[in-house]
Amino acid sequence: MSPEQPPWIHDAPPAGSWRSLFKWGDPGTFRHPGPGLVEVLRRALDLDDAALGAPVRTGTGPVRFVPARELDPGHHAAFRAMLGEGGVATDGYARLRAAAGKTMLDLLRLREGLAVHVPEAVLHPRNRQDVLRIVAYCAAHGLPVTARGGGSSVTRGLEAPRGGVSLDLTRHMNRVLAFSETDQTLTVEPGLYGPELERILQAAPTLLGASRPYTFGHFPQSFEASTVGGWVVTRGAGQNSTYYGKIEDLVLSQEYVTPAGVLRTGNHPAAATGPDTDQILMGSEGAFGILTEATLRLHRFLPGNRRSFSYLFPDWPAACAAVREMMQAEAGFPSVFRLSDPEETDVALRQYGAAHPLLDALSALRGLKPGRRCLLLGTADGERGYARHVAAQVARVARGLGGVSTTGWVTRAWARGRFSDPYLRDDLQDFGILTDTLECAVTWDRLPRVHEAVRRVCHARPRTLCLTHMSHCYPQGANLYFIFITRMEAIDDYLAFQAGLLDAIRDQGAALSHHHGIGRMAAPWLEGQLGGVQMDLFRAIKRQLDPTNIMNPGGTLGLDLPPEERR
Amino acid sequence: MSPEQPPWIHDAPPAGSWRSLFKWGDPGTFRHPGPGLVEVLRRALDLDDAALGAPVRTGTGPVRFVPARELDPGHHAAFRAMLGEGGVATDGYARLRAAAGKTMLDLLRLREGLAVHVPEAVLHPRNRQDVLRIVAYCAAHGLPVTARGGGSSVTRGLEAPRGGVSLDLTRHMNRVLAFSETDQTLTVEPGLYGPELERILQAAPTLLGASRPYTFGHFPQSFEASTVGGWVVTRGAGQNSTYYGKIEDLVLSQEYVTPAGVLRTGNHPAAATGPDTDQILMGSEGAFGILTEATLRLHRFLPGNRRSFSYLFPDWPAACAAVREMMQAEAGFPSVFRLSDPEETDVALRQYGAAHPLLDALSALRGLKPGRRCLLLGTADGERGYARHVAAQVARVARGLGGVSTTGWVTRAWARGRFSDPYLRDDLQDFGILTDTLECAVTWDRLPRVHEAVRRVCHARPRTLCLTHMSHCYPQGANLYFIFITRMEAIDDYLAFQAGLLDAIRDQGAALSHHHGIGRMAAPWLEGQLGGVQMDLFRAIKRQLDPTNIMNPGGTLGLDLPPEERR
DSSP states (O other): OOOOOOOOOOSOOOTTBHHHHHSOSOTTOOOOOOHHHHHHHHHHTTOOTTTTTSOOOOOOSBOOOOOSOOOOHHHHHHHHHHHOGGGEEOSHHHHHHHHOOSOHHHHHHHHTTOOOSOOSEEEOOOSHHHHHHHHHHHHHHTOOEEEESSOOOSSSOSOOTTOOEEEEOSSSOOOEEEEETTTTEEEEOTTOBHHHHHHHHHTHHHHTOOSSOEEOOOOOTTGGGOBHHHHHHHTOOOTTHHHHOOHHHHEEEEEEEETTEEEEOOOOSSOOSSSOHHHHHTTOTTSSOEEEEEEEEOEEOOGGGOEEEEEEESSHHHHHHHHHHHHHSSSOOOSSEEEEOHHHHHHHHHHTTOOOHHHHHHHHHTTOOTTTOEEEEEEEOSSHHHHHHHHHHHHHHHHHTTOEEOHHHHHHHHHHHTTTHHHHHHHHHTTTEEEEEEEEEEEGGGHHHHHHHHHHHHHTSSSOEEEEEEOSEETTEEEEEEEEEEEOOOHHHHHHHHHHHHHHHHHTTOBSOSSSOOTTTTHHHHHHHHOHHHHHHHHHHHHHHOTTOOBSOSSGGGTTOOGGGOO | OOOOOOOOOOSOOOTTBHHHHHSOSOTTOOOOOOHHHHHHHHHHTTOOTTTTTSOOOOOOSBOOOOOSOOOOHHHHHHHHHHHOGGGEEOSHHHHHHHHOOSOHHHHHHHHTTOOOSOOSEEEOOOSHHHHHHHHHHHHHHTOOEEEESSOOOSSSOSOOTTOOEEEEOSSSOOOEEEEETTTTEEEEOTTOBHHHHHHHHHTHHHHTOOSSOEEOOOOOTTGGGOBHHHHHHHTOOOTTHHHHOOHHHHEEEEEEEETTEEEEOOOOSSOOSSSOHHHHHTTOTTSSOEEEEEEEEOEEOOGGGOEEEEEEESSHHHHHHHHHHHHHSSSOOOSSEEEEOHHHHHHHHHHTTOOOHHHHHHHHHTTOOTTTOEEEEEEEOSSHHHHHHHHHHHHHHHHHTTOEEOHHHHHHHHHHHTTTHHHHHHHHHTTTEEEEEEEEEEETTTHHHHHHHHHHHHHTSSSOEEEEEEOSEETTEEEEEEEEEEEOOOHHHHHHHHHHHHHHHHHTTOBSOSSSOOTTTTHHHHHHHHOHHHHHHHHHHHHHHOTTOOBSOSSGGGTTOOGGGOO
16 A cells, blocks of 8 residues: 655755756755555545656656847846846846746746746846835836845736846845834835844844844745745735734734835834725835835744654544634634645544544544534634643633544654755655645634635545644634645646636635735736726826836736736 | 712703704713812812803703705605605704714704804605615715714714715614524614614523624623614724724625616635725715615623623833733633723722722732722623633733732722713713724834824823723724813814824824724824825725715715815
């Protein structure tokens, strides 16, 4: 039953190769699917030894393509004058890298050797002044401007369908600008990566002269590969958001360079001074201007107080009821709070190595059957007594709904792998197995039917896994995060499959995205969700800040999508 | 030292009188200043017996004025056809009532017998359909539209400087439209008053068929006299906001009728689908459209778990440090959390009857001196253990910073009077004593200088009390709420005094309002605070939703303020 493992690729991608553009994370780091996961896939996807015999479309060849556009030499000279020789890159590799995120469509294209929607140049602004100069120049010359942080977009947010320039904000604009321990705020440039932000905050006594360490509390799965700027402009969320909040709760103020001028929001803890401009700009996905500065609300770093827990529930309704009860109990919120549906639970228990026969026997004894049981895992953060109380309340609520404690061990096993899960995707895709995700947000009362409808669409395709969890919970609802695993290699197949899923999400009344954003991927669906009055309002905001549509044009947020492309 | 009390007016205002328009609250309800407060005022304002001898400008005469405009008979007929005979009022009293809020300028004008900025008619829409018809008709004919809820605006939000119609949303549009116990949400029309909302929620088992009682947790000082719609469009806050959040945290979704069409926001617990339209509309103050529906996030009603506490601190810096520490301690948040500065503390202790000689002796023994000591009062709400833990943490933090417990008794005394304090204002004004307020929001590091600067401006006027508290606290800062008490009757004096205070608030970097909103009152200061790029963005939103500027025109939010009127 458990033949030898597939020959996973364990070499760093060749320099300049297609693979070097689509491989997740650090070039020399790998996390191969374990035997448990492989066994699940063999069975669910009906894979024989041939299917797992040799990798295909591995993209190890060098990137070569003929770009649709080249930068006008006059513009080139102008940017060199602004930014210095090293501040402008026009080679194909750099330009394709700028346009390629981690959307499944990006990966499929790159594996096929397709380079589409590349910018004419990559620019490396050193500071806000450079961004001001670039945006003014591009506005004067009608050149599109796209911004790139970590490049982990899963919504086609980085493509440059109309050419122009892509601003790499990570090379220089990654500095800490100000720290206030009194206010518990840190002001940073947008190109700062997650690990560096946390390194600085957690070493605040040494690095910032603070009296204690801090954390931002924002840990998306892309944490190691994404930046503050990306989090902010897409309205991202971290895996601890149930306690710390989404990014829109974590940002105090911002500065954007727009074609209409510099927009700086007020540095106030709250206000009643008209519309909340911060909440207009968070979610703007590069279409209104370039984020040049964000002031972040910090939390105290108290890892010693963390309580980890996990529970198995007899079924999905009972597990959902437990999560909802905890969110509505007025007893504080857990930090990680992640509930897997039955299909994900069975995979997860194998993946985290927790599917011990003893556990299976124990849970069967308690009426917790594979195919029905649901795994809830989580942590409680904060001050010691607060964390203890939240964990105790979770235990009380769980017990009341048939939950059986499986201890903090499972949660810690999950936590160890939480940033490296995306590495698995490359390995599987080397063997023609596509792993993609969609996520949405929905109120409790509509949640069951969204779950059911998306699963129905997914399972209409034979030999397809659909793993679902909620990982960001609120008193009024939660997100649902769907992971699809199936054999699929053709781009058109993929797009048709995905369209059916997005239809289901929208038709059942869930928000098209909870934290990935919209980008170009879900853009055709957005007007159908928000309605014309709201979309026209977004377009009016866009026109005001970017009258000639140079900021991330070509589909982002559906702002300039022709009617025939709206779904 | 304590002569007889002034002859407070204790008669309901005559029907149709000016007084009936400016008197706070229920016509037959009174709360006269107690001897403790009168004694404070005698001393601080240097009042002799003559000053408190007989009321002046009491406005008991009948309202009579010549309106600047009258409704065109064609329009009148059209509105009657839409709304029925009883749905249109054009008498002077009704029209003046619609335009008069509780801004000090309103009160000064009404006491002088001035009727300005009245609408041409008051309309009573019965439902969204009526609002749609009215807005369409007014858009077609260029007629201004103002909306009125409870009429407690303190920002000149209700005036109709360009005439047109005022929509009274309280007569019919005060219904509950939907309840979801699963989601813990209630969908209501905007004209529902605070007490009725809470009555329904707290009796949810009987009235809504719920399994338990609920609360909205939103208790502004105007609670008895204000509506859901007013709270939402001004970005209001309740006195328990430190736990429950401001209104913008408490609303899940909204529907507005705008000249550009009906705008309905998504009913999602969170989303990453572009700008957050809810946060554009909350704070729109009637300038973008008419709120016709709001879905509210409910909390469980758990009064038996409430813990009340109060502490005296040796001085303002220590007290501020304690409040800040509690907000940053990651230990949960109190519900009411209200810190008075030394000047307010001394008045408050007298006012709540807590200035017992024994307390004075005890606090002096502990080094808590009048003129320096600061009173913190508050409650902890929520699940039993959560509330207990928060109260215990407040106690720990308070002790660490020199706080001495003065028990929950003081807090309960404050709570009993918290909705009736505004009645005091009428009594004092009957004797030429003006009591007005301004409030702002500011980060912790700038808070001391805002406090100092506003007090400096205030005390530059002789015989003026300036009482300050913070009542809405955040990890990054707090609001500051200033109460000024002085002898003043001339409108121009008042406006000049207020202008100096608003200058100080803005110049020191505080948000011009934390929860009153901007209205027409602070509008001249707004562009100076937000900057031209942000104000032009607001204007673009306005143009999109209300292209002919019929929604609450004439200064609201500074959107159509001519440059010479901007400060």
